[in-house]
Amino acid sequence: MAEQIRTNLVHQHLWSDVVIHQTKLTDLVHGTPPRTLHPDDAEIRSEWLVPARSNDDWTIKQWDECFREAEGVAGKDVDRMLMAIVDNDSTIVYYFVYKGLVKPRKN
Amino acid sequence: MKKQNLNALYPHPYPYVVDVVPPVIHNPISVLYFLCRWIFAGNTSPEYTAEYVDGVVRAVGDAREGLWKMGFFGKGILSRSEPSWDIRTKRRLGLHVEEGVYAPEEVTQFRREQRQHFKAERAKAEEEELKRRQDIDRGLAVADKNEDDKPVRPEFDRDAFLAKSYEMEKRTEDDEVVDSLGNLVDIEFLQLMDVEALFLHMAFGLKVGDMDVKAMVDEFTRKDPRFLTYYAVYHHYRSLGWCVRSGIKFGADFLLYKKGPPFTHAEFCIKVMPKDEPMPDFWWQSNLCRVIGGVKKTTVFCFVDVPKVEGVVDDAKLVEVLKQFKVREVVYRRWIPSRNRD
Numbered sequence: 001m002a003e004q005i006r007t008n009l010v011h012q013h014l015w016s017d018v019v020i021h022q023t024k025l026t027d028l029v030h031g032t033p034p035r036t037l038h039p040d041d042a043e044i045r046s047e048w049l050v051p052a053r054s055n056d057d058w059t060i061k062q063w064d065e066c067f068r069e070a071e072g073v074a075g076k077d078v079d080r081m082l083m084a085i086v087d088n089d090s091t092i093v094y095y096f097v098y099k100g101l102v103k104p105r106k107n
Numbered sequence: 108m109k110k111q112n113l114n115a116l117y118p119h120p121y122p123y124v125v126d127v128v129p130p131v132i133h134n135p136i137s138v139l140y141f142l143c144r145w146i147f148a149g150n151t152s153p154e155y156t157a158e159y160v161d162g163v164v165r166a167v168g169d170a171r172e173g174l175w176k177m178g179f180f181g182k183g184i185l186s187r188s189e190p191s192w193d194i195r196t197k198r199r200l201g202l203h204v205e206e207g208v209y210a211p212e213e214v215t216q217f218r219r220e221q222r223q224h225f226k227a228e229r230a231k232a233e234e235e236e237l238k239r240r241q242d243i244d245r246g247l248a249v250a251d252k253n254e255d256d257k258p259v260r261p262e263f264d265r266d267a268f269l270a271k272s273y274e275m276e277k278r279t280e281d282d283e284v285v286d287s288l289g290n291l292v293d294i295e296f297l298q299l300m301d302v303e304a305l306f307l308h309m310a311f312g313l314k315v316g317d318m319d320v321k322a323m324v325d326e327f328t329r330k331d332p333r334f335l336t337y338y339a340v341y342h343h344y345r346s347l348g349w350c351v352r353s354g355i356k357f358g359a360d361f362l363l364y365k366k367g368p369p370f371t372h373a374e375f376c377i378k379v380m381p382k383d384e385p386m387p388d389f390w391w392q393s394n395l396c397r398v399i400g401g402v403k404k405t406t407v408f409c410f411v412d413v414p415k416v417e418g419v420v421d422d423a424k425l426v427e428v429l430k431q432f433k434v435r436e437v438v439y440r441r442w443i444p445s446r447n448r449d
Binding site: 004007008010011012014016018054055085087088089090091093 | 163
């Protein structure tokens, strides 16, 4: 599944330096998008992704563990990750998951 | 650019070709002609194959183009729907692309840019008009004839626009897809949903590796225990003539298109609710409907009575099992008092 996400990021969304990290909990994908992903981002930042399937059930505890795993590999604080949800028709949808509360964007 | 005739481009709603015999009129030759055509009518319907690799069904050979064009089955793994990665990538890497050929994604990108430009121009024009009127009120200007200077949709050069939007350095990753002769290696394939594979196998004889109905049901159910329930819903709408595609983009299970994605937007989002499973609470439903309402589609909750399935499900049994499923729809619509008075 992580390999499928890597192919999608590299060849459909034109990300660079996409690497799969195996942790004891799950595979994590790390890479850099060609432009900023969020309007509030000052500059392009590299992102951490967690592979998931559309029929998975997720708990807050699992997310906490994912953040900890990513921080272990990165060696620094990770404040947001992307949940990459793979569907049976090959669609992958990406959602931001933040650690803690984030001030909503002004409209 | 001239508008394509979509009906001529996609004449077949399913991967099946109906051979039309000529009419018989009071003329012996027409009878003879009819008989010849009838006797020698071959089966002109395509025989497509697919394979099952790494847990997904891939269309093989002609099926990649055929299954998309005849019924809009499957999805290109690197595209929004129809496989078009090769066109986009060739243009981006400066390789040869046939003139006038654009990927649907490029057309969308182009239209969005055009609209944004139009809106900016319109805002500018409105501001100027406001200023002019204020000047007239203050006696600084005279009201002159009403000029026809409404902003018009700008004509852009598509190729120039796309060249600019693809302006990024060639990445080392791109070497993976270009061979030693400088040609693009097309790494994209058409992936079929498991429900599509079983439907095409049952109804149109699609070969999926050497799997039969039993092997497919076993394997797909192993991956998703509710496979048969989703299959029953998929089969229900497909057999009623809808084009059914994945609804994950909007948090639903399926999208229903009247004819297919090139013709119109999807009208309905289907959320499957197996009857014996606990109903999600109202807040969950409300969230889903706001998302779907935001893209101007109608939410359909599809309640399914799931029979108890025992033993092997093979070719003959599957039909029996499907007959025992019951599908009922409930449409959910948000009602806004101030906007629903007439």
